[in-house]
Amino acid sequence: MKTEYLRTASNSYMIIKDAEYLFEPYELQMVLRNKMEHLLSMQIMISDGKTEYWYDVTGMQSLAQKLTMQTAGGALVRKAAEEICGMKTELEEYLLQDIDIVYDPEMIFMDRKETSIKFCYIPGFGTEKRGGVKGLLEKFLQRLDHSDAAAVRLAYGLYERCETDDLTLRDYYDCLYGKKQKEDEAEERRMDAMMYAKASENMELSEQRRSEDVLDLVKGDVKQLKRKRRFFHREKRKIPDQSSVTYDVGSEEVESFMVAERKPSENWEETVCFSAAERKTVWVLEYKGDGLEDDLRMEQFPYRIGKHGSDVEGKLYAQTVSRMHAQITQDEEAHLWISDFNSTNGTYLNGHLIPMNTPMRIQEGDRVIFATEEYILEKK
Structure with a gap:
């Protein structure tokens, strides 16, 4: 394939x-x-x-790209599990099997608003006995946000069930919601019945006590009422004045302690010579457009470009640029490669529109256009 x-x-x-x-x-x-x-x-x-x-896959982003840009939190893991449940249910309605679904993050796509996930169905794919959802969960575990308790519980819970047998819809529901909905409703009805019975019992006791008090007043049993009142009018106990209490605390000797002073560096006044070997070459995308963009100085790789400030290293402001537009990587031989993230208006290399998710080699002097913003690759 x-x-x-x-x-x-x-x-x-x-x-x-x-x-x-x-x-x-x-x-x-x-x-x-x-x-x-x-x-x-x-x-x-x-x-x-x-x-x-x-x-x-127009306007969508692969799950693999999503996991390279950020860790998998509880919201993403839950969304993927819920969408798998929906997909399995839908396939059963059309007499299809999910073994023909490709559970490779490169072939699972999300819309840009992250409201839905779509899977790739290849007829007969399952006949090759390829890895199923277990391989997908392994990719999630590699990029899992372990500070998110919900993500850890759900991802590891599903993965542990994969070790013994294939996951069923019941397995997904148990990990997602803990109990089946019917069990929760039955428990809720049982608790309501218990609370209703308790409330009825308290109401009967209150009515009985109220009737006894009224009967006492009618009979004129004043003595019995006085005994009841006398219970609530006991003489208050005297509380000693705490302000006059003194405490004998023995004097304790406080041991003296020394504070170590920071020792100044022995050569703090010396001048350090800047070695020529410490200088490094950096790649720069020099802006050649007519907008308000800045040059992009690439000091680390991968270098992601777009207008989503929190997830990119090179931020652009043009409205034609996608939130996650493209990425530049460097291989072991220090060669640069550019990939388009299925952006809305595309990425052009020397005038040619490059396909999505396909790394293209770029060199010094090449012209790169992100939607409408033009840059020239230079080495400095």
């Missing part, structure tokens, strides 16, 4: 090639003729006599 990406003027596609798996004919027809909420929209293309699956 081979994965490629293609970008047109209006759409982005993930293309699966060489996926010649055995499957029942109705499976492919179910996916093509029904619009399923939890699956990527798929089309069939025939090239050189071979079948290609084209998945529309």
Whole structure:
């Protein structure tokens, strides 16, 4: 199986090639003729006599990109688990199996608002006995935010169940909600019944006591009422004046202690020579546009570019730039590579629109355009 990406003027596609798996004919027809909420929209293309699956990923970001930019918190883990439950339920309605779902973060996509997750369904994919949801959970554990108790409980709870058997919907519900909804409702009804019985018992006791008091007044049993009142009018006990109490505290000797003074450095007045070896070369994207952007100085890699200030190293302000637009990485040979994060208006290298999730080599003097903002790569 081979994965490629293609970008047109209006759409982005993930293309699966060489996926010649055995499957029942109705499976492919179910996916093509029904619009399923939890699956990527798929089309069939025939090239050189071979079948290609084209998945529309316009305006979406892969889960792998999401996990490289941030750790997996409780909200993300819960969202993924809930979407898997929805996907499994939907597939059962169409007589399909989730073993044909690719649980690779590179092939699971989220919309930009992170409100939905869509999965890639390849007919016959499960016949190769590939890894299922366990592999996906391992990727989550590698990027898990261990300071988030909810994320740790849910991710490890699901992973432990994967060790013994395949996960069922009941396993997901137990880890997500603790108890089944019916069990919770039964417990709630039982508690309501107990509270109602207790309230009724208290009301009966109050009515009985009120009747006895009224009966005493009618009979004129004044003595009995006086005895009741006398109980509440006991003489107050005298409390000794605490202000006059003194305490004999023996004097304790306080041991003297020494405070060590910071010893000044022996060579603090010497001048340190700056070695030429300490100088380093940095890559700079010099701004050549007509807007208000600044040069981008890349001192660490990966270097992410976009207008989402908290998740990027190179922040741009143009409205045409996506929140997470592109990324530049450096390999072991100090070569630079640029990748587009399926941005809305694309990334151009020397005038050519580059496909999403496909690293392209860039060198000194290359012209890079992020949507409408132009830069030249320089070494300084």
